[in-house]
Amino acid sequence: MNKEIINNVITRLPPSPTGLLHIGTTRTALFNYLFTKQNNGKMLFRLEDTDRERSKEEFEKNIIEGLKWLGLDYDGEISRQSEKTELYEKYLEKMIKDGFAYEAEENKDGDKKVIRFKNPNKEIIFQDLVRGEIKFDTTELGDFVIAKSLSDPLYHLAVVVDDFESEVSHVIRGEDGISNTPRQILIQEAIGAKRPIYAHLPLILAPDKSKMSKRFGAISIDEYKEKGYLQEAIINYLALLGWSPEDEQEIFSLEELIEKFDIKKVHKSGAVFNIEKLNWINKEYIKLMTEADFKIKVLEFLPKEFGNKIKENDKLFNKILPIIKERIEKFEDVIIMLEEGDLDYYFEQPEYELEKIFWKDENDLNLLKTRIEKSIQLIESVKEFSAEKIKESIWDYASEKGRGSILWPIRYALSGKDKSPDPFLLSEVLGQEETIKRLTYVIEKINSTKK
RNA sequence: GGCCCUAUCGUCUAAUGGUUAGGACAUCGGCUUUUCAAGCCGGCAAUCCGGGUUCGAUUCCCGGUAGGGUCACCA
Numbered sequence: 001m002n003k004e005i006i007n008n009v010i011t012r013l014p015p016s017p018t019g020l021l022h023i024g025t026t027r028t029a030l031f032n033y034l035f036t037k038q039n040n041g042k043m044l045f046r047l048e049d050t051d052r053e054r055s056k057e058e059f060e061k062n063i064i065e066g067l068k069w070l071g072l073d074y075d076g077e078i079s080r081q082s083e084k085t086e087l088y089e090k091y092l093e094k095m096i097k098d099g100f101a102y103e104a105e106e107n108k109d110g111d112k113k114v115i116r117f118k119n120p121n122k123e124i125i126f127q128d129l130v131r132g133e134i135k136f137d138t139t140e141l142g143d144f145v146i147a148k149s150l151s152d153p154l155y156h157l158a159v160v161v162d163d164f165e166s167e168v169s170h171v172i173r174g175e176d177g178i179s180n181t182p183r184q185i186l187i188q189e190a191i192g193a194k195r196p197i198y199a200h201l202p203l204i205l206a207p208d209k210s211k212m213s214k215r216f217g218a219i220s221i222d223e224y225k226e227k228g229y230l231q232e233a234i235i236n237y238l239a240l241l242g243w244s245p246e247d248e249q250e251i252f253s254l255e256e257l258i259e260k261f262d263i264k265k266v267h268k269s270g271a272v273f274n275i276e277k278l279n280w281i282n283k284e285y286i287k288l289m290t291e292a293d294f295k296i297k298v299l300e301f302l303p304k305e306f307g308n309k310i311k312e313n314d315k316l317f318n319k320i321l322p323i324i325k326e327r328i329e330k331f332e333d334v335i336i337m338l339e340e341g342d343l344d345y346y347f348e349q350p351e352y353e354l355e356k357i358f359w360k361d362e363n364d365l366n367l368l369k370t371r372i373e374k375s376i377q378l379i380e381s382v383k384e385f386s387a388e389k390i391k392e393s394i395w396d397y398a399s400e401k402g403r404g405s406i407l408w409p410i411r412y413a414l415s416g417k418d419k420s421p422d423p424f425l426l427s428e429v430l431g432q433e434e435t436i437k438r439l440t441y442v443i444e445k446i447n448s449t450k451k
Numbered sequence: 452g453g454c455c456c457u458a459u460c461g462u463c464u465a466a467u468g469g470u471u472a473g474g475a476c477a478u479c480g481g482c483u484u485u486u487c488a489a490g491c492c493g494g495c496a497a498u499c500c501g502g503g504u505u506c507g508a509u510u511c512c513c514g515g516u517a518g519g520g521u522c523a524c525c526a
Contacts, residue, residue, distance in 0.1 A: 014526090015526090018525080018526070048526060050525090050526080054526085112524085114524055115524095131456070131457095134456085136454080137454080140453070140454065140522080141522090144523095152524085154525085154526090155526050156526095158526095159526090175455095175457095175519085175520060175521095178455065178520075179454075179456095179520070179521040180521085182455095200456090202456095202457085202519095203519075205519080207462085209518060209519065210518095210519075240463065240475095242463095244463080244464055244465070246465095247465095248465075248473085248474050248475075250474090250475060267457095267464085268456075268457060269457045269518095270456095270457075270519065270520090271462090272463075273462095273463095274461095274462045274476070274477085276462080276476055277462075277476045278476095280475085280476055280477090281476090325489095326489050327487085327488050327489080342487095360485095391484070395484075398484085399484090402485090403485050404485040404486085405485085406485080407485045407486090408485050408486070409485095410485095411486070412486090415486095417486090417487090418486065418487080419486055419488085420486070420487065421486095421487075422486080423485080423486095424484085
C-alpha cells in the first residue's frame with residue numbers, strides 16, 4: 001500500500017431529506033468516509049433541502065440516525081441549505097451583475113420570472129478519479145435555470161456555492177452525478193471558484209441491472225436494520241461493491257477498510273446488489289459475536305411473550321443460543337425459526353403422531369418399545385450428561401441395530417420434528433431428566449394405542 | 452432519441468501483451484455420527500461480437516452490439 005496521504009482533504013455528504021437513508025447514499029457516504037479518513041481529512045455533512053415541498057424532517061432524522069448507526073461520522077455541524085438563502089442571493093446578484101446570469105420570463109404568458117445561467121456554450125473537460133478524462137459540450141444545456149428567484153435557489157447553484165464556501169477538495173458522488181458536473185463547473189467558473197477533484201462512483205444496481213429503486217425490495221438502510229443485518233456486515237458488503245482489495249480478503253473491519261481502500265481502484269461499471277452475498281457476510285459477523293451480544297440481539301427480535309418464557313428458563317436459553325447462531329444468517333431468521341416451531345420444543349413436550357417416530361418404513365410397535373426402553377436405560381446410565389458422553393453410551397447399541405432405527409426415534413421423541421439438531425445435543429440441552437421424560441412419553445403413547 | 456458512461460463465470464470480482472484466466476457468493480455432488488444446520492472436500496461455470504496493431508490480445512486501438520446514467524422552475 002503506497003498511497004500517499006493527500007493534505008487538506010475536505011469531502012462532503014449532501015443528502016437531500018426527501019426519503020429514508022438509501023443504500024446507494026450509504027455506499028457513497030462510506031467511500032467518502034474511507035477516503036477522508038485515510039487522508040486525515042474532514043467530511044462535511046449538509047442537507048440539500050432547497051426543495052421545501054419534498055424535504056421532510058422525519059427523513060432528515062432518519063438519514064442522520066442511520067449514518068450514526070453505521071458509524072459513518074461526519075465532521076463539524078450539520079449545514080442546511082434552507083438556512084442560507086442570503087448567501088445564495090449574494091452570489092446570484094453578483095452573477096447577474098457580472099453578466100453570468102439573467103432574469104427571464106418563464107413562459108410566453110408568465111408574469112413569473114426565473115434566473116437563468118448564461119451559457120458560454122463551450123467544451124468542458126474534467127478529470128475524474130475513477131473514470132479519467134470526461135468531455136462535454138455544454139451547448140446542449142442551454143441557459144439552464146439556477147434559481148426560481150433571488151431567494152429561491154436551485155440545486156446546481158447551491159451545490160457550487162456550498163462546496164466553494166466550505167472549501168471542498170473532493171467531490172465523491174454517484175455516477176448519476178456525472179452529467180451534472182459540466183453545469184456545476186460552468187457556475188464555478190462564473191463565481192471564480194476553484195474546481196474540486198471529482199470521483200464518480202459506479203451505481204449499485206438492482207438484479208435487472210437498473211438503478212436501484214422502489215421496484216427492488218429493500219432500498220433503505222432501515223429495512224436492513226429491521227431484518228437483522230449488522231452494521232459491520234452492511235458496511236463490509238457495500239465496500240466490496242465497486243472496489244476490491246489487493247489480496248483476497250473479504251471480511252474487513254472499518255479500520256482495515258480505511259487502511260486498504262484506494263479510490264483509484266474503484267471500478268467503472270455498476271455492481272448488482274446481491275442479497276445472498278450480504279447474507280453470507282452477515283453470518284460471518286454473527287459468528288464473530290460474543291455470546292452476550294448475540295443473546296441481546298436475539299431477545300431484541302423475539303416477540304415479548306416468547307421472551308418472557310425464555311427469561312424464566314435462562315439456563316436452557318443459554319444452551320439453545322449456539323444452536324440458533326448456527327442456523328440464522330440474519331436476526332429476522334429467529335422469528336422464522338419460532339414460527340416454524342423450531343424453538344418451542346426446547347421448552348415443552350412436543351406433540352406428534354406416533355407413526356412419525358418410525359425410522360423410514362419400520363412399523364413394529366413392540367420393537368420400537370423395546371428399543372426406546374433400552375435407550376432409556378442407556379441414557380439413564382450417563383453420569384456426566386454431555387452430548388459426547390450421551391453419544392458414547394448409546395453408540396454401540398445404535399450401530400448394532402442400525403443407527404437410524406435408534407437415533408431417529410430418539411431425536412423425534414425429543415423434538416417432534418422431522419428436522420432438528422442431533423439427538424445427543426438435544427439431550428444435553430434438555431437435560432437428563434427431561435430427556436428421559438420425553439422418551440418415557442413414547443412408551444406411554446405406545447401403550448395407549450395398543451389398548 | 453441527444454449527450455455521457457460501461458462491458459471477465461448467474462452475481463461480486465482478480466490477473467496478464469504469452470496463465471490450466473484465480474478467488475468469493477450462489478448452485479451441484481461427496482464426506483462428516485440417523486434428519487437438519489454448520490463444517491470439510493470436490494464439480495459446473497466467464498474474457499460480448501467484428502476488425503486492426505502484434506510473433507502472440509481477454510488485455511492496446513477502432514467499429515458494432517448490449518446494458519446503464521442523464522436530459523426539471525427535483526436533488
